[in-house]
Amino acid sequence: MSRTRIKFCGITREKDAQAAIGLGVDALGFVLVPASPRHIPAEKAAAIRRRLPPFVSAVALLKDADAAFVQDAIDTLKPDLLQFHGDEPADFCASFGLPYIKAVAMGEKQSLAPLARRYKGAAGLLLDSHAKGGMGGRGETFDWSRVTAVKMPLVLAGGLNPANVGRGVRQLRPYGVDVSSGIEARPGVKDHDKMRAFVEAVVRADRAKK
Helix, strand or coil: CCCCEEEECCCCCHHHHHHHHHCCCCEEEEECCCCCCCECCHHHHHHHHCCCCCCCEEEEEECCCCHHHHHHHHHHHCCCEEEECCCCCHHHHHCCCCCEEEEEECCCCCCHHHHHHHCCCCCEEEEECCCCCCCCCCCCCCCHHHCCCCCCCEEECCCCCCCCHHHHHHHHCCCEEEECHHHEEECCEECHHHHHHHHHHHHHHHHHHC
16 A cells, blocks of 8 residues: 655745645645735745755645646746645636646535546546645645545545544555645745644554555
8 A cells, every 4th residue: 555645735935835844744835816815925834945855846836826826836836736725717717828727616515526527637636635726834734534536646635634544544644745834834835744644644544555
């Protein structure tokens, strides 16, 4: 059984990025959405990104941005992966020549099979707890029993924290997990003890799967 990949999202500080790297986190997410309390300008995110070591991915989170904004973010940040959280159609998501994942608003009833077909070019689907048109990072989970298997990687998000992520990993066996508010002291400022506890909980759950 492969291990569960871990992404810490809403990174705004160099010290938080370096702490995540020290914990072995696979990816860091930078929220390039001005309306978000975890928003970071692309230039500031790029400064953090330049200090990431090999094999730690930088993810640009975008929501209903126009093509010029997305391209400017790519040119500035040079992300490894794009993460689209709005109503972006599949051809738009694929048009930038980078791998992407598409967020799914699981705060309302969703059938994953049609979405997997629609976004078949995506690297995976990210299952978040917000309703359609909303944003993640609210610290709320969704009903995990509504997740159905599809033939693409699934990333579990939405309200994860050190206390519940292990259960999510054991129950759903996702490809990866994505956390933001569950490891924070306040929006955009990470709590390093919570970060460590989150990673340890995922590791324990992975061992339990074997």
